[in-house]
Amino acid sequence: MTNEELWKAVLGQIELSISKANFITWFKNTLILNNQDGVITIGVPNGFAKEWLENKYNLYILRALKSFDENIKTIHCVIAPERASMVPSGDSLKNVDAIKPPESAGFVRKKLIEKPFFTATGSAAPAFHETNLNGRYTFENFIVAENNELARAACYAVSQNLGLAYNPLFIYGGVGLGKTHLLQSIGNEVVKSSPEKRIKYINSERFTTELVDSIKNQKVDKFKEYYQQMDLLIIDDIQFLAGREKTQNEFFHIFNTLYQINKQIVISSDRPPKAIPTLEERLRSRFEGGMITDISRPNLETRIAILESKIAERGFIIDAPAIRFIGEHITQNIRELEGALNRVIAFSEFHKISPTLENTEKILSQLIENNKKTIQVEDVFRAISEFYGVTKEDLIKKGRKKEISHPRQVMMFFLRTELQAPFSAIGEILGGRDHTTALHAFEKINTNKETRARLKEEINTLKDRLYYPA
């Protein structure tokens, strides 16, 4: 029996008596190096395995060995480098170029995407205590579009050069548009590139609570000291500091200390600093001293891109028209968009139906109904006249000039689609016209909007203004 066969047989026995996880962890890459005078030398890959086999499993191993060879008395382990066959010999590696050009653009990109495996190995475990960061949010999975590209570029620049690029960086935008995602991405990027940096992500609510606690425990100094040694301080939803004088005061001092020694501060809010009521003047002016950038509502293309990426993430399949439908109807924010998508997916899985356009409409009908605020005829008048620069009277008057007739037709179209008004009533509203006129206008706009890009855009913008007046 060769050493190799003997060890294989021994492993076979041991495998039966211990758990699989233990077996794989401790016996992987082991082998018998030497068998002489009843002393077996086992080669193990590392110090941990050596200690464990010698101290915990020596009896198992010895017993198994003895069943094959009575003469074996003792075993001991040595750390052996991985078997020679597994490591290419030094000479063949010698001429491999140490550095090579990052060849094509595509290659660099691939590298960036591959990076997340780094988080998975635990070096930057998701949401570990100290930084409050959630590893899920990275620049790689942030969808860039015109509504957020400036903000993203600013955040990326900040993450590459803490304290020197834009300090402080102030990002504002409505709920669910990705502020937190961007903020966390900065933190995660820094963790990745320079793990020795001290990073803290906190929302202003938590910050206040911690401050209150520290006052209670008479440890305000410690609290301050802790925050003043950060390399990167990220405060989310700063607007909640409004009206809290003591917190603002402490924050002001922390801010100043960090700012003076060029430590990076990143702040987010749902509105620009000017619009936060009861924010102290000195804080406001400091926020405005750095870079202020906003994230606006995503446009239709972006919403569809987001939906597509979310769908791909979940490995689900939804028809393109249905995706479009969701994107068209859920316009306010990305969180709601995700919610709607979840609803469609859950519903189709539960009822085992495929998410076609029809089904999607059905599933979301309630959501969309609730979402829409009721609009009145007057709202349509206002939107149309503002958009085209015509007066209400013009629309009602008899004139058939193109400047007037086009807005009028669009208005008829909206009255039909958004208010579901009968054609006869539409004619009535717009200066006692015949119901066939209204019918003609509706059909004209309805067919043309599919083919004419400009008209389509007009209609989308108008719809937006109708429901979310500036």
Next chain:
Amino acid sequence: MKCICTQENLSRTISYLERIAGRQTTLPILSNFLLETEMGRLKISATNLEIGVIVYIGAKVEKEGKIAVPGKVLSNFIYNLPSGDVLQLESDKEGLKIESAGTQVKIKGVDGKDFPIIPQYKEKYPYFFPAQELKSALSRLLFCVSLNNARLELTGVHIFLYKDQIHLAATDSFRLAEEIIPLAGAGSNQSDFLTKNQSLIIPGSTLQEIIRVITPESQEVKIALEENQIFFEIDGVQIISRIINGKYPDYKQIIPKEFSLSVVLEKETFQRAVKIASGFSSYSSGEIVLTFQPGEKQCVVSSESQETGENKTLLPIETLKGSAPLTIVFNPRYVLEGMSALPGEKILFLANNSSSPAALRAYDPETAAFRENYLYIMMPIRK
């Protein structure tokens, strides 16, 4: 086990262990910390079988014993206690009971016998390195370490002795950083350490932990070596790690001996220009173009992409060598990261042509010389 210790000691300790005790799926016990009493002290350790960390803290031991408890649960509790609290720890078969002023927890744990034994270096550490120097050198190198396991030898920092100097290097095969530290004088044993181990590759992740443990007050890093593993001790914290087996590429040969172009740039303005350009280079390609025009004493940093537009920044340069204009394309990240590792206000940019490695060095305008101890090399993107 029964002992008494302070919250401060415990929370400091935990911060060193936390990152090690990860979520290991094959062996659930690895997400635990092992607490045990040893010679009148409390010993806490964690490992992922690649790195092990052991910390001793002062404690009043009343009863010997050991227990393993989930790291997350313990750290969450300890961090949320006010500092200055005195904690009483007591273990039984099922878990660990901790009492502080007013708070009591019982953490479910497992028998310490099942926790992996972390190899320890029991003798006197033979080698010493100054902690602060090591830390600053490593922080200038670690960002270059490859994160890709495909070439294992590049996931570590390479160390070797070369003409009375210690040469440290890291590369991810697109750029390379090298730091040279002169050997410390007699008594430090540093030369023994390195001649014995001609060349050594220490995992980047281990060194990152080392950097974390070194505080501004740390004096020295003690090091010992055994077959395939390396032991560190800093301020009483012991870190044990494997060493990477393999042959580090012979990087010295790719460092150009001479450069035909050598210019001095203002670091801050150069940084700014590259950052602006990186904002315009489309995220996917990430390419910026540097055009050096020694005749006009300027450098043009530019980039363009279909999505974002284009930009151009003119920078004044001081030419030390070379007169022919040169256009060279880089990934802005590599340029920026290299620059931020350089101290001082001026940097030296060295290149030969648009397809061979270019170098960055710190430049001292007073002596009109570059600092020799640090070199950053990056490959241009081939067009």
